[in-house]
Amino acid sequence: MNIRDLAYFVKLTEIKNFSQVAQYFHVSQPTITFALQRLEKELDATLLIRHRAHGDLLITPSGQQLLVHATNIVNEDRLLRQELQNQKQEKLLLGLPPIIENTYFPKIAKQLKAANLLSRLQTLEEGSMTTLEALQAGTIDLALLGSVAPLNDPNLETVIFDQRPFAIYVARTHPLAKQPEFTLRI
Secondary structure, three states: OOHHHHHHHHHHHHHOOHHHHHHHHOOOHHHHHHHHHHHHHHHOOOOEEEEOOOOEEEEOHHHHHHHHHHHHHHHHHHHHHHHHHHHHHOOEEEEOOHHHHHHOHHHHHHHHHHOOOHHHEEEEOOOHHHHHHHHHHOOOOEEOOOOOOOOOOOOOOOOOOOOOOOOOOOOOOOHHHHOOOOOOOO
């Protein structure tokens, strides 16, 4: 099975247009058609049904099943290539949201410098959500994140290195100011 064929298939299920998928990958439209035919032949299953009159492209149950696995395979392939490229650069890409960068990074920077690792770091300085998305997409290697709830992502390994209570400040006239306590639901 060809990973490129799987990538074409995944994109085809998103865009649902052979010509646009071909444009996206800078290949000819027949390349996409032949890739789909190779997958269908190899898997002995119809993956997509084209309704040329309506211009629809329907994903069959077999196609849905392949899509689940193909998406994972294509993502893993992309992550592998990114990690190998990062290894060549001998850089570690670290995500640092601004508050974390200002609060915690100075404390660990001394240890990184002592271990001669500080010069190998390249940082992404974005908000926590953007940093988490970059980590999940594999565009950064690791991140220091703040969160009010545990990160439950089976593809990420998390280590809690600090826990602190936090306060919410409201005006004296705000309805929450009159309550002795309340619960945040996340």
